[in-house]
Amino acid sequence: MQKPLGAQISHMLKDRGVDVIFGIPGVHNQEMYRGIEEAGITHVLARHEQGAGFMADGYARATGKPGVAYVITGPGLCNIMTPMGQAYSDSVPMLVISSCLDETAARKGQLHQMKDQRAAAETVCDWSEEARTAEAAYALLDRAMLEFDTRRPRPKHIQVPIAVLEAQADDAPRAVDQSPTPGIDAASTEQIARELREARYPIVVFGGGVATGRMTASIERLLERFRPATFTTYAGRGVVPVAYELNFGSNLARPSSADIFAKADYVLTVGTSLAETDLWRQELGHHCNWAQINIDPADMVTGPGRSVNIVADGAEVLSLICAGQTGEGNARWSANDVANLRARWRDETDAERPGIVPICDALRDVVPADTMIYSDMTQFAYVAKEVWDMDRPGHWHHPYGFGTLGYATPAAIGGAVARRGKPTMAIIGDYGFHYTMQELGVAVELGLSLPIILWDNGKLKEIEDSMVRGQIAPNAVVARNPDFCKLAEAFGAGSVAPKTLPELQDAVRAAFENEGPTLIYITPDLTR
Incomplete structure (x- = not known):
């Protein structure tokens, strides 16, 4: 017809x-x-x-x-x-x-x-x-x-x-399964398995390309079998189990992480291109052999060391790497050393952007299991991406590469539409909220139970800090903000401005139960 x-x-x-x-x-x-x-x-x-x-x-x-x-x-x-x-x-x-x-x-x-x-x-x-x-x-x-x-x-x-x-x-043709079956080089997977097993200081870096639940079992088998130290990109958070004591976390951008890679005698990267926004430096820091698994051949990274490149989806490759392997690896990483370095990095993060780490801790303690979080280009998110460990993959989304302001509110609305009945939360800064604040009306219209954490430090603080570091007199970094709580209420949303961390926790708990979005307004005074 x-x-x-x-x-x-x-x-x-x-x-x-x-x-x-x-x-x-x-x-x-x-x-x-x-x-x-x-x-x-x-x-x-x-x-x-x-x-x-x-x-x-x-x-x-x-x-x-x-x-x-x-x-x-x-x-x-x-x-x-x-x-x-x-x-x-x-x-x-x-x-x-x-x-x-x-x-x-x-x-x-x-x-x-x-x-x-x-x-x-x-x-x-x-x-x-x-x-x-x-x-x-x-x-x-x-x-x-x-x-x-x-x-x-x-x-x-x-x-x-x-x-x-x-x-x-005319009607469109019916769907036909056209998916090709990828071929994976068995010799390459066997080589990676052998080199992981023989290495004394192996490191595996997991990226957002493996942040799917279907890879969890393969990753856990790989960690159990070879006991490598691990890093994740920001997008890969949650891929490595929280209890895995050799995980350096999402701290690739810490300058001293290069010292850890300099110690490695084998590196495997899975599902990441190690982009500028992953490292914020030119080189990973390793001087050893390494292997890469990535679905996009254009994202294979050049660098020192003999490289094994496998262009394929990581799930099947990781499964093959672990298949047939017996005996323990030779890894010699110290869990105590990993914990001490992570604690040092956490302190560095807190010193660079004071007062945010305690708020992250308070939020993490009260958000329900399976909460999907969408964050914006804001200092609050920059801190959270380093100190907030995720207990499952694919549950924290951020405008990593392009770095767009205004992402979090509408993206969280899209996520909440997809996950009706499951918890979704947005984290956004005062300036970024201006970009897409009108979409709050959509959340109200759809009756989405959506907490929106609005971090208001009264300025483009990250840009101001960058100007100061560059010896530029801060200019055009302060804009007059509205009363955000009244603005939210004008849209028909709920609003609350907690003054203490316990009040913040109570507000978040209540927001997840509300039949509509709630703007939760916080400022640096919360931890002063």
Whole structure:
């Protein structure tokens, strides 16, 4: 049965497992809204396309499924490009579908016209293509879904001319399993296993690429068998069990962590590219042999030592590394030394940004098990990423690579939509909250039990500190803030401004029970 292509796209997405779409309708993309309800898909109306993109990001991180957003031509696409860039840097599966003008070469001055909309989007995503027929749209949608499952997940953009969206189209083809079976070099996995077993000071670095529950058993077997010291990237927190006494934690960015790697006689990295935002230095610090397991060949890191590179998903590789291995490894790491160094790093973190560590400890003690946390570019999160150990992977999400302000609130909304009935929390700074504060209305509208921890130090404190270090007189780092509690209440949300750590804990407990979002306003005075 034929329907306008805009409606058929929603039906095809539903057939491919899409249950939620985030977006904003407009005159150029209204045909895409014709089939949403008929297909049985929930639509979440954002207040700004940037919010829609961050919601799709948060939903994708919470579920592992692609987050889908519908936006209009021109400004709608431009507004969502920041979330697309964030999703690209953090390997998040996001599918953005936009309308586009039918003709731009011969006609000028049209509503929402851009010189090259498709090319603009391509700068912040994996690929950006235009579907000029229904068949092309279906093929591109299936291509995107296949690549989300089989490659490093990154955002894709498909634009469809308005006339094509309005035209009648046949039903989309049924889904077909096209997933290839990856081949893994057995000799390479055997070599890694042998070198791990023989090493006296092996280190394994786990990244966000292995932050899925399905890898837990393989990782635990590897740790038990070879007893390496471990680090995680910020995105990899929770991968290593909290009780594992040889875990140096998410402290790669501590300058003295390079001394630990200098001591290593074998290094294995899994699911990480060791980006600038992981290390904040040029080199890991090792001088030994090392091996890398990564799904993206472009992210294999060059450096000293004979390298074994395996391009594959880490779960199966780790399982093969442990298979058939008998006997204990030769690792000689001291649990006492690891604990002492971690304590020193914790003190360094507290000294650099005073007063935040006790608040992190207080929050960690009261958030429910299985809480999924979304944080923003704020000093509070920078401290928490180092001192807040996670007891499970994939439950703390942050705008790591692109570093976008305003991420946490809408991303947490997307996560809460995905996890109805499960605890979700946002942590955001006063300045970042300004960027996407309007999305608080969405959380109210949906009745999401969402605590939003708003850290207000009254300024862009991280930038001020950086200016001081650079011997620049601090400039343009203070903005007048509103009464955030009254603002939240104007949206219909709850609000509270605790004055002590016990009051903060009580407020967080209550917020998880509320039938709507609660803004919890805290300042540095909380620990003074």
